[in-house]
Amino acid sequence: MTELVLVANAGDSTVSTFRVDPDGPALQRIAVSEVGQGCGTFVIDAERDLVYAAAKGDPPGIDVFALERSSGRLEHLSRTDVESSMTYLALAHGGTLLVGASYGGGSAQVFGVDGDGHVEEPTAAVSWPNAHCVAVAGDGRHVYVVSLGGDVVAQYALSPAGVLSPLAPPTAAAPEGSGPRHLVLDADESHAYVMTEFSGEVLTYARDGSGDLVLTGQVPAYAQDRGLSRSELGADPIEGHLIWGADLHLAREGRVLLASERCESTLASLPVADDGSVGEPVSFIDTVTQPRGFTVLAGGELAVVTGEQDTDVALVSVGADGVLTEIGRYDTGAGANWARSITV
Template sequence: MGAMTELVLVANAADSTISTFRVDTAAQPPTLERLAVSEVGEGCGTFAIDADRDLVYAAAKGDPPGIDVFALDRETGRLEHLDHTDVEGSMSYLALAHGGSLLVGASYGGGNAQVFPVGDEGHVEEPTAQVHWPNAHCVALAGDGRHLYVVSLGADVVAQYSLSPGGGLTPLVPPTAQAPDGSGPRHLVLDADEEHAYVMTEFSGEALTYARDASGDLTLSGSVPAYAQDRGLRHSELGADPVEGHLIWGADLHLARQGTYLLASERSESTLASLPVAPDGSLGEAVSIVGTVAQPRGFLVLSDDRYALVTGEQDTAVALVAVDEAGLLMEVARAETGNGANWARSVQL
């Protein structure tokens, strides 16, 4: 079990700010306190935290788009701007690799993923590698950074690469793992042993299970609905308006309770679902689906593994949701954050 007190950072894209919260899950009831709101780049919708150096890498949409680097003050929660690098396309996802010496990003609009070396004081340098995948939405790392997965919503695949410490990418054999046609794979997480990967699909609202072998290759092994099936939602597709059409709009997923439950968010009905994970890594039907903040695009499972902090694009608050031993979900606190909240990451205190 992780720390009971941690800092959670939340990106408020519509305000171009990041809120910093102190969360204490040892308190009864748990407390959720906003410490600071810091101005960041325009439309910030993703960021990565280097906890060892207290650096935050935040994507900005702008013209041109860029990546800003901030110093995090753990006492006040404030972010101090240090550096800015222009990039080719706005980033939808950022992750650090190889001890923070590399920053990897996925650009949905640009249709690519890039690897950036990180220099002294966190300066983001010119990319060493770039791969093109339509509507690239997520990057995920495994094998101590040796393997990189790029989730392509537009191509219905997860692209697979080896990532060198120098920032080079080499396709694995095979170079892709398939997702169901038209499902729109979006975000990917790995279990603690990295023997399974789970992918949330945007258009079909499924949690996909992949087996992962020693070479890093992923093989699709199952799928389970991760949305409220009794609300009349229909299958979506690229370019459709999910609000107007009342369509499935899957978003994010994370493991909780030592990997025994997979949580997933869906935006059209603003729900968070809890799916049991069997010892063999397979998923069961949802045991709990609850309403949460409006249009929950991104969320985070806290380090103690028993609580999730959920952000809502159409809400001004974040919600703290408890996950009990049976996988049942219950909101325990809310706090104001800002407009267009869509991303959360944490640092243990």
């Protein structure tokens, strides 16, 4: 049993498929498939070998592809136009619903998915400024919408019919001006972790049985010795040498949290305690340029990092103590900004 890693190359409008060689460890690119214009996010339905990929353009859309596991190729099946391009996609209720966040559209939407995997018309839509991420929990019962512009995580119940109902309270606050961006849940879904774009912090939220999130901690996850200043909406992070937090994922069976920062192009490693709290970073590594997205492989010991201004992806080892070591770099294409893996 091995893994495939899919990487979206927005600049080329392609997806590269890599096979993971665990003995190396190393990556081998086995396929390059054309996808929709500027594809910057996708989600994999491993049960049906389907890939749902967002596309920009006029009009923007969501394309559905069949994944051929042996070759790694994507075969186009269908396309559904949407009002505004999606920044993040997640599946819910056994793949019968697709949830998306649109940064430019300032909204999150729920779409039905039919038996063939075709994306249907929206069943629900909610407005949140600069919605950047959607996360699904509780076997699809709960959906979280991360609003970068609103400094909140909106909380909803999601029915099998695709109806969104606000929880009580309807939002969990983030620190003012922090710019919450991406959210991940731990294995038992008792904690959620959010990466902020403007303050470069990991926020920790406790999650109870009702789905409610309560902020319990925050810790910097950027290289504080490199002269970075706090950013704000509309600022140019490169010109101003500003914090530009991006993605985060759990590794090492949830004992390590990884976070990327794009201005200085670093990947950080932070320890996660038994009570779910997050400690100060224990390791930083320079990585591919502008690491917008990355994924952690199934064993939790390796990460594949993509760079918006790079043509390579980096394969990084995550030590038991959280120490990060780059193993190698592999050609992928222009504008690589998203990665996900599937066990085959």
